[in-house]
Amino acid sequence: MSSRGAKDLRHYAGAAGIFLLIIFLLLFLSFNQIPPVNKDVFVSIVGMMVGSMSVVIYTIIGKNPEEVEQLKNKNESLQATADQMEKRNDQLEAMIIKIQDDIIKKLTCESCEKK
Secondary structure, X not given: OOHHHHHHHHHHHHHHHHHHHHHHHHHHHHHOOOOOOOHHHHHHHHXXXXXXXXXXXXXXXXXXXXXXXXXXXXXXXXXHHHHHHHHHHHHHHHHHHHXXXXXXXXXXXXXXXXX
């Protein structure tokens, strides 16, 4: 297995583990009550875990946030290249039109002189 495949597998397993941990935590809370002394600490820990759910879900369904960012950067780079190519194409078209105009002027002037 390649390094990238092993890394993706670790990410997938870790994300699935956190997802299962949160599910078991919710099941635990549905059957047991938290003592008031530990309630604040427990609520902040659960809040952090639930806050990480978006990353976990993205990883489980195959969307790595780093990969998405890399693809966005690559897309922006390709868009900039396409814009440059479009400008260059416009410049070349203008040059061709100018050359055509010059040729037409020269041919018409030569035909005027021959008469």
